[in-house]
Amino acid sequence: MAHKPGRLVWNLVLVLLGLTWIIPLLWVAVTAFRSESDSIASSIIPHVWTLDTFRVAWDSAPFGRYYINTMIIAFGIIAVQIVTSVLAAYAFARMRFRGRELLFYLYLLQMMIPISALVIPNYITMKDLTLLDTLIAIMLPYFGSAMGTFFLRQSFRGIPIEYEESARIDGASLWRIIFQIYLPNAKSALLAFLLISFSYHWDDFFWPLIVTSSDTKRPLTVGLALFTQASESGAAWQLVSAATMLVIVPVLVLFLLFQRQFITGYAHSGLK
Amino acid sequence: MDRKRSGGTMSRRTIAKLAAGAATAALGMPAVIRAQGSAVKLSFFYPVSVAGPLAKIMQGMVDDFNKANPDIQVNASFTGSYQDTTTKVQTAVNGKNPPDVAVLLATDLQTMLDLKAIVPVSDFTPGPEFDPKDFQPAFFQDTQIDGKTWNVPFQRSTPILYYNKDALKAAGGDPDKPPQTWEELVATSKKTMGASSAKWGVEFPTSQFAYWQFQALVIESGSDLNGEDHAHFTFDTPEATEALTWLVGLSKTEKVMPDSVIDWSAAPTDFSGGTTAFLYHSTGSLRSILSQAKFEVGTAFLPKNKQFGTPTGGGSMYLFKDRPQANQEAAWTFIRWMTAPAQATRWSLATGYVPVRISSTKSKEWLDSLKETPQANTAIEQLQYAKPELTGHQSGQIQKIMDDNIQAAVSGQKQPADALKNAQQQADAILKQFR
Numbered sequence: 021m022a023h024k025p026g027r028l029v030w031n032l033v034l035v036l037l038g039l040t041w042i043i044p045l046l047w048v049a050v051t052a053f054r055s056e057s058d059s060i061a062s063s064i065i066p067h068v069w070t071l072d073t074f075r076v077a078w079d080s081a082p083f084g085r086y087y088i089n090t091m092i093i094a095f096g097i098i099a100v101q102i103v104t105s106v107l108a109a110y111a112f113a114r115m116r117f118r119g120r121e122l123l124f125y126l127y128l129l130q131m132m133i134p135i136s137a138l139v140i141p142n143y144i145t146m147k148d149l150t151l152l153d154t155l156i157a158i159m160l161p162y163f164g165s166a167m168g169t170f171f172l173r174q175s176f177r178g179i180p181i182e183y184e185e186s187a188r189i190d191g192a193s194l195w196r197i198i199f200q201i202y203l204p205n206a207k208s209a210l211l212a213f214l215l216i217s218f219s220y221h222w223d224d225f226f227w228p229l230i231v232t233s234s235d236t237k238r239p240l241t242v243g244l245a246l247f248t249q250a251s252e253s254g255a256a257w258q259l260v261s262a263a264t265m266l267v268i269v270p271v272l273v274l275f276l277l278f279q280r281q282f283i284t285g286y287a288h289s290g291l292k
Numbered sequence: 293m294d295r296k297r298s299g300g301t302m303s304r305r306t307i308a309k310l311a312a313g314a315a316t317a318a319l320g321m322p323a324v325i326r327a328q329g330s331a332v333k334l335s336f337f338y339p340v341s342v343a344g345p346l347a348k349i350m351q352g353m354v355d356d357f358n359k360a361n362p363d364i365q366v367n368a369s370f371t372g373s374y375q376d377t378t379t380k381v382q383t384a385v386n387g388k389n390p391p392d393v394a395v396l397l398a399t400d401l402q403t404m405l406d407l408k409a410i411v412p413v414s415d416f417t418p419g420p421e422f423d424p425k426d427f428q429p430a431f432f433q434d435t436q437i438d439g440k441t442w443n444v445p446f447q448r449s450t451p452i453l454y455y456n457k458d459a460l461k462a463a464g465g466d467p468d469k470p471p472q473t474w475e476e477l478v479a480t481s482k483k484t485m486g487a488s489s490a491k492w493g494v495e496f497p498t499s500q501f502a503y504w505q506f507q508a509l510v511i512e513s514g515s516d517l518n519g520e521d522h523a524h525f526t527f528d529t530p531e532a533t534e535a536l537t538w539l540v541g542l543s544k545t546e547k548v549m550p551d552s553v554i555d556w557s558a559a560p561t562d563f564s565g566g567t568t569a570f571l572y573h574s575t576g577s578l579r580s581i582l583s584q585a586k587f588e589v590g591t592a593f594l595p596k597n598k599q600f601g602t603p604t605g606g607g608s609m610y611l612f613k614d615r616p617q618a619n620q621e622a623a624w625t626f627i628r629w630m631t632a633p634a635q636a637t638r639w640s641l642a643t644g645y646v647p648v649r650i651s652s653t654k655s656k657e658w659l660d661s662l663k664e665t666p667q668a669n670t671a672i673e674q675l676q677y678a679k680p681e682l683t684g685h686q687s688g689q690i691q692k693i694m695d696d697n698i699q700a701a702v703s704g705q706k707q708p709a710d711a712l713k714n715a716q717q718q719a720d721a722i723l724k725q726f727r
Contacts, residue, residue, distance in 0.1 A: 057583045059585075059586075060565075061567060062586075139383055140383055140386050143384075144387045147389055229371060230380050233335060234367070234369070245340075245372050245376075246347050247343065249340060249373035250340075251341045251374060252342050252575075252576035253573075253574055253576030253579075253580065254558070254560030255343060255557035256343035256580060259343065
C-alpha cells in the first residue's frame with residue numbers, strides 16, 4: 021500500500037510531461053488546417069478547415085526534392101556512422117594498444133567542441149575537396165561520431181568477455197564476433213544513438229544552409245525556414261504550422277514505429 | 293470594412309499573378325540556359341524576412357532579369373534569415389569564395405567593411421536607371437561612407453503605428469484622427485480599454501528587435517542611439533532614459549500595456565484579433581494584418597514626444613570583392629535592374645516593403661494600389677522624419693546588448709537609467725578597439 025500514493029504522483033507527473041509535449045504539437049496540427057485570413061487570435065479551433073495552407077507551403081519551395089535529399093542525408097549519415105562507431109567502439113572497449121586511453125579522451129574532447137566553431141574550417145575543407153554545394157558535403161563532417169563511439173563502447177564493455185572468448189574457441193572471426201555477439205547485445209544503445217542522430221540530421225539547418233546554394237542539394241529544413249524567419253513582419257502562423265507538419269510527420273511516424281523496437285531492445289538485452 | 297476586405301483580396305490576387313509569372317518563367321528556364329553557354333554566371337544570396345511567398349516572387353524577378361539579359365545568368369539562393377545570410381557570406385568570404393551579390397541588412401555595412409568583403413558601387417558606371425536622387429533620401433543616407441556609395445537600398449521597412457478604427461470610434465474619437473503625441477496615445481488607450489472590446493490599449497513588442505522601435509522613441513525625444521561615428525553610441529542620455537521610462541511606464545504605471553516582454557511575432561496577431569487597440573510594428577506586417585482583421589485598420593506616424601521620428605530598417609544589395617571583373621560588372625547590371633523604378637514598384641506591391649524609389653511612389657500601379665490600401669502611404673510620408681537604424685562596428689552584438697537591457701527594464705529587473713548605463717558600458721567595452 022505504501023508505494024501507491026507515490027505511484028499516483030509519479031503517474032501524474034508523467035501525464036503532465038506528456039501534456040506539455042502533446043499540446044504544442046496538437047496546436048500546430050490544428051493551426052495548419054486554418055485558412056490564412058482566419059486569425060489565430062479569434063479561436064483555438066479553426067472556423068473553416070482547409071488544406072489550402074498545405075498547398076501554399078508545398079508550392080513555396082521544391083519540397084519533393086527536399087524530402088529526397090533529407091532522406092539521403094539522414095539515412096546516409098547513420099548508415100556510415102553504424103560502421104565507423106561500431107568498429108571504433110570495439111577497438112576502444114576490447115583491443116589493447118598503446119595510447120588507447122589518451123586516444124579515447126581526445127575522441128571525447130571532440131564531442132565538446134561546438135559545431136558552430138567548426139563551420140569555417142569545415143567549409144574551407146569542403147572547398148578544397150571541391151565538394152561545395154553537394155549532398156556529400158552536408159554528410160561528410162558527420163561520418164565519424166564521438167557520441168556513437170562512446171555510447172557503444174560503454175555498452176560493449178558491459179557485455180561479458182566470456183561471450184567473445186567462447187566464440188573465439190568455436191572459431192568465429194573478429195567480424196563475426198562484432199556483428200553477431202557485440203552488436204545484438206548492444207541493440208538498445210545502438211537504437212537510442214541512431215534515433216538521436218537521425219533526428220539531429222533530419223532537423224539540421226545551419227550547416228546545410230552554409231555549404232549548399234542550389235535548391236537541388238538542400239534539405240527540408242531550408243524550405244521550412246522560408247516561413248519561420250520573419251523579422252520584418254509578424255509570423256504567418258498557419259503557414260509556419262503547415263510547413264512544420266510537412267517536415268516533422270515522417271519523423272513522428274518513424275519514431276512511433278521505432279518506439280516498439282526500442283522497448284523490445286531493452287527487454288532482450290542482459291545475460292541469458 | 294468592404295474597402296479593407298477588398299484590399300486583402302487585391303494583394304492576394306497580385307501575389308497569385310506574380311507567382312503564376314514565376315511559374316511560367318521557371319518552365320521557360322532550360323531553353324534559356326541552353327541558349328547562353330558563355331553567359332557570366334552570378335551567385336546571389338538573399339534572405340526572406342517577411343511572412344509570405346517572397347522566395348517565389350524573388351525567383352520570378354531573377355528569371356525575368358535572366359531572360360532580358362541573355363549574357364548574364366543569375367543563380368538566386370535563399371539563405372535563411374538576415375543573420376543566417378550574413379553568417380553564410382562571412383563564411384564564404386573567409387573561404388575565399390564570396391558571392392557576387394547579396395541582400396544584407398543596411399546595418400551590416402560597417403561589418404562588411406571590417407571584413408574587407410565589399411566594393412563601393414559608386415566605383416562603377418552608374419548607367420541611366422541608377423539615379424541617387426530618385427532613391428528615398430532616408431534610405432540612401434546610410435549607404436554613404438567617405439563620400440562613396442557602398443550598397444543600394446532594396447527592401448526597406450520602418451516601424452509604424454497600427455490602430456483599430458472601430459475601437460477609436462467606440463471610445464468617442466475620430467477614426468481618422470489617431471493620437472499624435474505620447475500623452476494622446478496613453479489617454480486614448482485608456483479610453484479604448486473601457487469602451488471597446490480591446491483588452492489592452494497598446495502593444496510595443498520587445499522580445500526581438502527591441503532596439504529598433506526603441507530607437508524611434510529616443511529620436512522622438514530629441515536624441516538618437518547612433519553616435520558621432522560607427523565606433524560611438526549614445527545609449528546613456530537623458531533622452532534615452534526618458535524614452536525607456538515612458539515605455540516601462542506604459543505597463544507599470546499607466547497600465548495600458550501587458551506587463552511582460554511582448555512577443556514580436558505574436559503581437560500582430562493580438563492586434564488583428566482585437567486584443568489591443570494600438571500596435572507598434574513593422575510596415576512588413578501590414579498585409580497580414582489587413583487580411584486577418586475584422587475591423588477597419590488605420591496606420592499612423594509613430595506618436596511624437598518632442599518631434600516625430602523613426603529609424604529605417606531592412607536590407608540593401610551589396611557587391612563583393614575578389615570576384616572577376618566581368619562578374620562585378622554583370623553584378624552591377626543586376627543590382628541596377630533590381631532596384632530600377634519598375635522593379636522597385638513590383639517588389640513593394642508584392643511584398644509590402646516600402647518602395648525605395650521616389651518615382652515608384654508616383655507610378656500608376658502604386659497609386660492604384662493606394663486606392664485599395666491607403667494605409668501603405670503612411671510609412672512613405674513618415675520617411676521625412678527617419679534616421680538610419682542603429683549601426684556600427686559589431687552592430688549585431690551592439691543591437692543584442694540594447695535588446696537585453698531594454699528587456700531587463702521592461703520586465704522590471706533593472707531601472708531604466710541603470711539598464712541604459714549598463715548598455716553603454718557593454719557597448720563601449722566592445723567598441724574600444726575601433727576608436
